[in-house]
Structures are given as C-alpha cells and as structure tokens.
Amino acid sequence: MAAIGIAGLVKRFGAVTVIEALDLEVGAGEFFTLLGPSGCGKTTLLRIIAGFERQNAGDLQVNGRLANDIPAHRRDMGMVFQNYAIFPHMSVFDNVAYGLKQRKFSHREIEAKVSRALELVRLEGYERRFPDQLSGGQKQRVVLARALVIEPQVLLMDEPLSALDAKVRVGLRRDIRLVQQQLGITTLYVTHDQEEALVVSDRIMVMEAGEIRQLGSPREVYEDPANLFVATFIGTSNLLDGRVDRSGGVSGVQVAGARLDLPDLPAADGTELHLALRPEHLTILDDGPVAEGVVALEGVVELVSYLGSQSRIAVRVPGVAEVVEVEAPSAAPASASPPGRAVRLGFRPESAFLFAAASGERVR
Amino acid sequence: MAVPAGSRRLDLWTVLTLAALAVLGIFVLWPLANVFTASFYGEFSGSLGLENYATFFGSGYFRRALWHSLFTSAMGTLLALALGLPLAVIAARYDFRGKAALRVLVLLSLISPPFIGAYAWIMLLGRQGLVTQALAGIGIGLPTIYGAPGIILVTALNLYPLVFLLVHGALLRIDRSLEEASLGLGRTRFQTFRSITLPLTLPAMATGALLVFLGVLSDFGTPALLGENYPVLATLAFTLFLSEIGGNPAMASTTSVVLVSVALVLILLQRWVASRRNYASDAINRPEILRMTGWQRLVFPAFAWGLMAIANLPLLIIVYTSFLETSGPVFLQSFSLDSYRQVFHLVRGAIVNSFAFSGMALALIVVTGSVVGYIISRRDTMLTRVLDTALMIPYVIPGTVLGIGFITAFNQPPIWITGTMAIIVAAYFIRRLPYMVRACASYVYQIDRSVEEASINLGAPPAKTFMKIMLPLMAPGILAGAVLAWVEVINELSATVVLYTGATSTMPIATYSQVLAGSYGPAAAVASLLILATTLSLVLFTVIGGSDRELTV
Ligand SMILES: Nc1ncnc2c1ncn2[C@@H]1O[C@H](COP(=O)(O)OP(=O)(O)OP(=O)(O)O)[C@@H](O)[C@H]1O
Ligand SMILES: [Mg+2]
Secondary structure, eight states: OOOEEEEEEEEEEEEEEEEEEEEEETTOOOOOEEEEETTHHHHHHHHHHHTOOOOSEEEEEETTOOTSSSOOOSSSSSBTTTTBOOOSOOOOOHHHHHHHHHHHOOOOHHHHHHHHHHHHHHTTTTEEEEEEEEHHHHHHHHHHHHTTTTTEOOOOOEEETTTSHHHHHHHHHHHHHHHHHHHTTTEEEEEHHHHHHHOSSEEEEEETTEEEEEEEEEHHHSSSOOOOHHHHHOOEEEEEEEEEEEOOSSSEEEEEEEEEEOTTOOOOTTOEEEEEEOOGGGGGSHHHHHHHEEEEEEEEEEEEEOOSSEEEEEEOOOOOOOEEEEEEETTTTTGGGOTOOEEEEOOOOOGGGEEEEETTOOOO | OOOOOOSOOOOOOHHHHHHHHHHHIIIIIHHHHHHHHHBOOOOOOBBBBBHHHHHHOOOOOHHHHHHHHHHHHHHHHHHHHHHHHHHHHHHHHHHOOHHHHHHHHHHHHHOOOHHHHHHHHHHHHSTTOOHHHHHHHOOOOOOOOHHHHHHHHHHHHHHHHHHHHHHHHHHHSSSSHHOOOOOOOOOOOHHHHHIIIHHHHHHHEEEEEEHHHHHHHHHHHHHHHHTTOOOHHHHHHHHHHOOOOOOOHHHHHHHHHHHHHHHHHHHHHHHHHHHHOOOOOOOOOOOOOBBOOOTHHHHHHHHHHHHHHHHHHHHHHHHHHHEEEEEEEEEEEEEEHHHHHHHHHSSSSHHHHHHHHHHHHHHHHHHHHHHHHHHHHOOOOOHHHHHHHHHHHHHHHHHHHHHHHHHSSSSSTTTEESSHHHHHHHHHHHHHHHHHHHHHHHHHHHHHHHHHHHHHHTTTOOOHIIIIIHHHHHHHHHHHHHHOOOOHTTTTTTTHHHHOOOOOOOOHHHHHHHHTTHHHHHHHHHHHHHHHHHHHHHHHHHHHHHHHHHOOO
C-alpha cells in the first residue's frame, strides 16, 4: 500500500494554475524527492500534503486514509523547513520536546525520546542551548530531531539544506539519508539541487511548471532522461543540433558536418533533433586513426578547467552554438592543452540522447 | 499560514475577526452614526435637513471657532516643524554629545499631556504667573498667553517630538551612497542637502506634520485652559453639549461633524500625497556623521538643549510647585506637603478611579490588541482588510466627539452605560486599541510564518500555537504597545470630560477642575502624580526592554 497517494490534484492561486492534474504514489519507507526549477510548485505540493494549503480538486490519501479534510495539526507529519523555523524562545530540549508534550507523553518518556533523537542527529549534550547559540547546521539538526521524535507517518522536508554552506550541506545530507534508512520513515524531500537529489533519493520526481517530467530512480533520470528538460536539468549535457538523414540504406543524423549512423531511428527524414552528450561520453582523440564506430569532430580548445582528479575541457566546434564540454582525467595529456590548440573530439553515436527539437521528447 | 482556500468551516480566526468588527461597530460606528444623524435634525424645527449646517456656517460665532481651530492647528504645526526639523538634522547628522539623554527628554515632552503643559505655562506666564509677576515688578509687560499664542506654543512644544522622531528615523534610513553620489557630481553639501536629503525625508515630514495638525485640532485640554474667549471646535462642541444652561446636542453634533470632516480631509490629502511620492529604501550604509565646525559648535547644542529645557520646563515647574505652600492661585515661598494632603483627602476617589479604569482598559487593550494585531498581519482576507481600515477611525476621532457619541448612543437600552465607569473604560479601550494593534502587527510581520507552521505541524492547534509560540515572540511588541496605551489612557482628558460624573472622576479631570477652580496647589499635586505614573511606566519599559533576550528568528 502506498504511504502517500495523490490523484487528480489541482492547485490554483487565483487565476494561475500551479499544479495541473497530478497523480502520484509514494511507497512506505521510500525517500522520494521532488526536484525542479524555482517556482515549479514543489513547495506548494508539500504544503498541500502538510495541510497548510488546500487543493482545488483531487484527493490526498495517507496510508490508505483520505486526508483532504484533516486539519494540519492532526496530520501527524514531521516537517522540516528551509529557514529552520526553530522556536527561538525555547531551548534545544524544549524545541525537540514540543511535539511530544502535545502528545501527552510522560516526563520520563519525553526525556528518553528527546535524548535518543538528539543522539540520532549527533547533538548529544546540546539540550540546554538556545537557538542563538547554534550554527545553521546545528539548528537544522535540531529541527530534524524535532520532526523525527514524534515518529510521524511521513517526513516532509522543503529544501532543508539550502540555507547552509556547501560543506555542512554535504555532511548533513548524508546524515539525513542514514537516519531515514535507519528509521525506515517515508520521506518527501524538496530540492532544486540536482546533485543532492541524485545522492539521497530512492526515487526522483522531476517537475516543471507543476507537471511531472520524469519519475524514476536517480540512475534512470540521469542515464535515461525522458526528455530534453530532464537531460539538461540533471547533470551537464552538451547540446548539438542535428537532422534526421534517411538517404542511403541506414538511418542516421547529420551533426556539425558529420554523419552518425543510427539504425532504426523512429523519425521522418529531415526531422530536426537535439543531441545531448554527457561530458564523460566525449574524449579528446590522439592523432592516430579513429576507432571503429567513433564519430570525430574537429574543434579548438578554448579553456581548460581543473576540477581535481578530473578536468573539463571546453572545445569550440564549428557549427555548434555552445562550446562543447569534455571530461578527461587531469593526468591525461589532453588536460594540459593550451587554449587555441586544434583537437579532435570523439564519441560513440549510441551514447547520445536524441530529442525531437519540436517537442523535446526523447526519440532515442 | 493562509487559510486553506475552499474550506467552508468558520475557523477560529474568522470568528475572532467578526467579533472584533462587531466591537468596532458598536463602540465606534454606532456612536459616530448617532452624532452624524443628530447633526441633520434641526436645532429648532427638529426636522431632517441642513438647518444646523446653515446655522453653523451662517453665524460668525461658529465660523470663528472653525477658523480658530484651523489657525491654531496650522500655526502649531509650523512651529512644531520649525522645532522638530532642525533638531532631527542635528541629532541624526552631527557628532553631538548626549544623544541618548536627548532622546529620553524628547520622549518625556511627548508623553506628558498638553493640558499639563498648558497649566504649567499659565503658572509661568499667566496673569498670576511667576514670570509675569516678576517682570511686572520691574515694569515689563508681557503679551498675553491666553488665546491663540498660548495654544500654539503649548501644543507645538508638546507635539514637535512627532516631527523629530519621524524625520530623525528617515534621515538615518537614507543610504549614504546617494549623498556621496551627489557630492561626487560636484554639488556642495548644502546643495546636496536641499536636492537629495530633504526630498527624501519629505514623506516623513508630511506624516509628522499631519499627526501634529490632528493632535492640535483634537486637543481639548489646552484650549479649555488657555482658550478663555477663544473657542475652538473641540471646546465648542463640549460646551454646547454640556452647557449648564441647557445643552444643545444638535449644534454640538454639527460642530463634531465639522471637526471630524476637517480631520478626514487632511488624512485623505496626506494619503494622496504619500502615494505619489514614495521613496522606500533600506539604508545599507548609514549616513556619515559630520563634525560640527565653527559657529555650529555653539549654536547646535544651544538650540537642542535650550529646546529640551523649555519643552520640559512644565514638568519641573509642576513637580516643584506641588511641594510649595499655597493659598488659592498664589504660591508661598515655603515648602510643604499640604497640597498632597489636600489631594488625598479631596480626590482620593479620582486617583483610585484613574488606576482602576486605566488598568481595566489596558487589560482589554492587551488581550484584544494582540489577537487583532496578529490577525491583520497574518491573515489577508476581505474581512481582515476591512478590520485594518476600520481601526484607523478611532485614531482620527477627537476624544470630545467620541464622548458625545458615546453619551448619545449608550443612554438607552440595549446598552445603557452612561454615567457608569463602563462607559469610560470602553472609551479608553476603543481609543487606544489601535496603538496595541499596530505595535503587535509590526512584530508579527517580523516573525517567520514557518515558525508558526512548525508548531501546527507538530500537532498544536492554531489557538495553542498562538499562545505558546506567537505570544512569547510578540512580547516586546505587546510591551511597547501597552506602555504607549497606558500613558495615553491614564492621561486621557478629552473624552473623560464628557463622560464622567462625580463618582467617576479621574486624575486628569481633577487636575483640570482644580486649575479652573484656581486651586493651583492641589492641581500641581495631582498632575505630579500623573507625571510620576507616566514616567515610571517609561522607565519600567526601558529596564525590561533592555534586559530582554534578543529574539532573532
Ligand atoms: N500564496 C500564493 N499566492 C499566489 N501565488 C503563489 C502562492 N504561493 C505560491 N505561488 C506561486 O506558485 C508557484 C509555485 O510556487 P512554489 O513555492 O510551490 O515553487 P517552488 O517550486 O517551491 O519554488 P522554489 O524552488 O523557488 O522554492 C510560483 O509561481 C508562485 O509564484
Ligand atoms: Mg519552494
């Protein structure tokens, strides 16, 4: 049984439709991430589930019960907000104990549960501190403990890490994932950071303008994007304009003066396409002959960015609007190319994602 | 949290909003409607029409009162601007010592009610005044303080702090880079001040001027004590309504409506001006503090401290004379506690009443004001916007007019409270409720919504969330609003003077009637008690406010 079921959900603010007929199921114990650009409706969806907004149409079920009419304070969901929302006039202990007191636990139980929760988020010994004596990361841990300690049916997190600096963010997201797996708690997580989504999620729902663009595991959305939006929103993609070429026996695509053989293309001759190529699928070729099945493009190195073990080499290719980014080990000779050097890029046609230029849908 | 759209149940906040609207309807709109209606029933004929207005504008007597009101309000405003503006510039822009002390003294002259100032100036410059007598002794005659000059002087010295506080704040919010840009373009400091700084403070100046104008216009105590043969609308309405020789409610109502109309026209004018010039900016760089040079080193401090001395002189005089032995209006040169003894003997009831009425009104104000302040800043619906606007009305209505309205509306069933203490408490409550609402609302705006939502999410229902999360976080705003309301309520004269009976007299009434009766000693003693109650609450506020834990969300 799904922990959360959403059917035909519509949300409008005045005349603006923010969410249009959304269907969704989240399994029990799943870490489910809503990922999408700013303003696409992630927060709105989360707030509808939490009961802070009401949908204009559609149903929300939680663990098999219809939840449409349950007021926010009876939904039994733990929520973690972007800007902490810590109670500034209460100690860490009182913050975490707040929901427990509401649930009329005994003193002994409250103390035991609070200290267990603080242990879980690695804040033992901070009980007596006040929020103004905590760092941003610590505040967010308190708020996480506050949400977890009530053992909610669902944990809701709205960009819980976006107010923190990069290093704290990486540490805390690992902790969030570990705690979630340890407790097996169904989690809905909102972020617009695609890397974060890939790292923590069981499944990701990529949203654009209130609609689902793809729903799948991190591996699926990265390695098998359903459309151009997902391919460019998640990870880096080099975009090349191409055209279906059915002249000759086997179907193919004309790109930047080269022809890629791609048998069985389900598209008419002359169809405009976008090719998306991940940087790691491109290589800088050495001077020898090109291997069987590899397509080569001529270009000129514009800039090499050193990223540690890997480097990004930006190559200007005639006939391609944007520079093409190539990833190579920093130790490789290509990573030492001076700007202006002529190089050849190589890739295998089957590694490219093909999208219809008109609709953005995946062709192959 | 937005009220969930489409939920049809009446939620707690909607019920409370409706309740607040009902209270405003009963205690503001209903009395005003009564006054308004009464003004259209002819004084002589008793029939509906414009007869009273014809009388009003046809008679030189009424027209003169209107002119007196406009004249003293305009001149009082000009004088307040002339005092408040330079002081604001000096305090905001120059390296001036004792700014903290200056602020306290400015506040002190603002919170002491004008009728106390009027009374003190009578003691100094009145017919029997200390200064008048002393100068007459060496053959110098002073111009009279009774009539327009006194009203203008006293109200301006009492209300210039409004100009000061607003303009001072605006000057500090002007980003330094704007002025630096102008200087960088080759303008001199004076040109920059004229072409950049002044225009940017204009809205604050206009608001300050409006508040002063409304303050003078609706003041009752000052013209009542200093006016003598110089009636203004507020005193005229009062005398017409409660005249010993048969009151004239019809003309009192007409005068009240004219008074309220003048106030309304001004407010609309100011809103219109403000909406056309709005330079909201947040100072990122505070303005530069200039060194005083040459003549400035002498003139600026002399002006500032001189003004402080003159504006606060009334307080000193009153406290000083309260300890002098008196015989009628004449002070003798020896100290005694006689005045206090007399006061505790004669007007003990008034003292008890003052604290009781003010205390009850304050309790109502705190409870209602914090809830309403929360509602109008958190819930944006048609109803709450109506409530927000309706709360402006008690701000604007002069106390005398509200008093007349209360008597007209509440001297018969269903609400028959004329002559009781309930009517006075209700008047205090409704007049100063807006202070509390504003103070609370400005705090709620600063509290992140998600703090509240987190509490609800953890299972606390809305009412409990309000009590456990919002109230503690609003506490500083509640305290500020409460102090302000307390100071205003305990010094209230203009509505009380219409509403009180022998048994429900208060300290301001006692002061007022003792002055009128020429018993200056007891008057000084009661006024000193008022000053004490006022100053103590301000001190308390500073002490508590200073030790308060900094609540940053
Ligand atoms: N109370 C509201 N009234 C009107 N429009 C709203 C309201 N709340 C949200 N919106 C609109 O709904 C859309 C979705 O907002 P939402 O906050 O869900 O976006 P989001 O995906 O969370 O974005 P972000 O990543 O910036 O947080 C936006 O266009 C926003 O302007
Ligand atoms: Mg959001």
